Amino acid sequence: xxxxxxxxxxxxxxxxxxxxxxxxxxxxxxxxxxxxxxxxxxxxxxxxxxxxxxxxxxxxxxxxxxxxxxxxxxxxxxxxxxxxxxxxxxxxxxxxxxxxxxxxxxxxxxxxxxxxxxxxxxxxxxxxxxxxxxxxxxxxxxxxxxxxxxxxxxxxxxxxxxxxxxxxxxxxxxxxxxxxxxxxxxxxxxxxxxxxxxxxxxxxxxxxxxxx
Numbered sequence: 001x002x003x004x005x006x007x008x009x010x011x012x013x014x015x016x017x018x019x020x021x022x023x024x025x026x027x028x029x030x031x032x033x034x035x036x037x038x039x040x041x042x043x044x045x046x047x048x049x050x051x052x053x054x055x056x057x058x059x060x061x062x063x064x065x066x067x068x069x070x071x072x073x074x075x076x077x078x079x080x081x082x083x084x085x086x087x088x089x090x091x092x093x094x095x096x097x098x099x100x101x102x103x104x105x106x107x108x109x110x111x112x113x114x115x116x117x118x119x120x121x122x123x124x125x126x127x128x129x130x131x132x133x134x135x136x137x138x139x140x141x142x143x144x145x146x147x148x149x150x151x152x153x154x155x156x157x158x159x160x161x162x163x164x165x166x167x168x169x170x171x172x173x174x175x176x177x178x179x180x181x182x183x184x185x186x187x188x189x190x191x192x193x194x195x196x197x198x199x200x201x202x203x204x205x206x207x208x209x210x211x212x
Contacts, residue, residue, distance in 0.1 A: 010143065016187055020185040030145060049177070063167070076181075078180055
């Protein structure tokens with residue numbers, strides 16, 4: 001039940017202590033966790049952009065519905081999706097499979113061809129929606145790992161992605177921002193830290209379908 005204790009501890013931090021910074025070894029844990037996140041087909045159509053620059057973070061506040069946690073946080077994590085999920089992107093994945101697992105390309109080819117054909121048949125909006133879902137999976141994973149590492153966080157959807165893309169030159173990197181996660185350590189005067197969690201009971205949120 002230790003993990004439950006950590007999940008009870010975490011909350012959407014409303015005020016960070018701007019004088020505290022996350023150690024490199026803890027950041028590396030988060031990076032590894034992001035990279036190990038499950039994604040559809042294992043394609044990893046997402047990337048994590050990390051900002052540690054108080055001046056830049058402060059400039060981004062106005063593009064983040066004036067949420068001051070952006071400026072206060074030790075680091076700002078920006079969850080992005082790949083702009084070009086095409087044949088080349090799929091082929092890179094299968095080349096990795098071949099290199100790492102030494103799987104025959106002949107065995108891989110049918111699934112490879114299926115994915116290429118499937119993505120080619122989809123409109124861009126549908127592909128972006130699919131990729132965005134993978135970003136949410138990654139954020140959920142990182143939220144849990146942050147809690148286990150004693151790192152505070154505040155997941156955010158409320159920001160101007162186009163402004164972020166332009167200011168951070170994400171378009172040149174072939175990326176589009178979709179989610180934000182400021183991380184750091186809670187301020188001692190953040191009253192939200194002591195609020196009881198408001199959740200349904202487990203029996204209200206979980207349904208066990210029993211069969212004979």
